[in-house]
Amino acid sequence: MDCPIEDVTKYVDGALTGAHRDGVELHLRQGCLPCAAQVAEEREIRSRLRSLPSVLPSPALVRRVRAVLRSLTPPAEPWGVVVMAALFGLLYALVTPELVSLRPGLH
Ligand SMILES: [Zn+2]
Numbered sequence: 001m002d003c004p005i006e007d008v009t010k011y012v013d014g015a016l017t018g019a020h021r022d023g024v025e026l027h028l029r030q031g032c033l034p035c036a037a038q039v040a041e042e043r044e045i046r047s048r049l050r051s052l053p054s055v056l057p058s059p060a061l062v063r064r065v066r067a068v069l070r071s072l073t074p075p076a077e078p079w080g081v082v083v084m085a086a087l088f089g090l091l092y093a094l095v096t097p098e099l100v101s102l103r104p105g106l107h
Contacts, residue, residue, distance in 0.1 A: 003027070008035050012042040057094060065091050 004024055010016045011024040028036055069091060
């Protein structure tokens, strides 16, 4: 029995539709114990993550990160733009409450 390991995770996330979802459900109904265990474990992890409190950055941290972002000058090298974009995304994630939350998606 071939296990759709990656699809099981997507299934738990509710990210599968149609034939993909039906295929995983059929696989589970056929009694695959490893996949059933994976579903149970991933649901338990998601449940625990949802029960964690949200973590908000302090206003001081937000001010410091914004100051750093304002002080950055665009790089001259093309690859530097990619690095700057990645850095900006990381810093933005740190100061954005919705992304800082340890909760997984609200779906
Ligand atoms: Zn399986």
